[in-house]
Amino acid sequence: MAVTRTFSIIKPDATRRNLTGAVTKALEDAGLRVVASKRIHMTNEQAGGFYAVHKERPFYNDLCAFMTSGPVVVQVLEGEDAVKLNRDVMGATNPADAAEGTIRKLFAESIEANSVHGSDSDENAAIEIAFFFKPEEIVG
Numbered sequence: 722m723a724v725t726r727t728f729s730i731i732k733p734d735a736t737r738r739n740l741t742g743a744v745t746k747a748l749e750d751a752g753l754r755v756v757a758s759k760r761i762h763m764t765n766e767q768a769g770g771f772y773a774v775h776k777e778r779p780f781y782n783d784l785c786a787f788m789t790s791g792p793v794v795v796q797v798l799e800g801e802d803a804v805k806l807n808r809d810v811m812g813a814t815n816p817a818d819a820a821e822g823t824i825r826k827l828f829a830e831s832i833e834a835n836s837v838h839g840s841d842s843d844e845n846a847a848i849e850i851a852f853f854f855k856p857e858e859i860v861g
């Protein structure tokens with residue numbers, strides 16, 4: 722399996738509870754390497770653009786409000802089949818459905834405030850990485 726990259730966000734519910742380190746440790750323990758990281762407060766424009774694929778979904782406005790409600794940590798992660806590895810350690814979107822030991826089972830508050838984002842394909846990972854990082858900000 723090839724080493725690839727994925728894009729991760731530690732969401733405002735997790736930064737608010739000072740879980741940046743705990744979430745990052747879970748990612749690292751799963752075999753992912755943080756090759757870029759920055760703490761930002763997303764603007765409405767950034768959140769709206771990032772989640773544009775969900776524009777027609779009923780939760781879109783709430784999701785954008787949540788993602789701009791506090792700081793987030795955006796990260797690029799590297800590892801063997803990184804997209805799948807990351808989604809496995811994240812767990813299901815709804816923490817009620819998430820497997821034992823996953824980040825969302827351990828830390829998520831609700832289906833919306835679910836502590837982490839992770840890209841869902843290699844193609845989207847590349848788009849999402851480019852949305853937040855310049856190439857020179859990523860050090861593999």
Ligand code: RTP
Pocket residue numbers: 780784813814832833834835837838839840841
């Ligand atoms: P993500 O994109 O954040 O990694 O999560 P995901 O693939 O598991 O979930 P997705 O369907 O892409 O939804 C994006 C985010 O929207 C919020 N959400 N709220 N209220 C709701 O029913 C609902 N459904 C989804 C979550 O924050 C989810 O991670």
Ligand code: MG
Pocket residue numbers: 839841
């Ligand atoms: Mg998604």
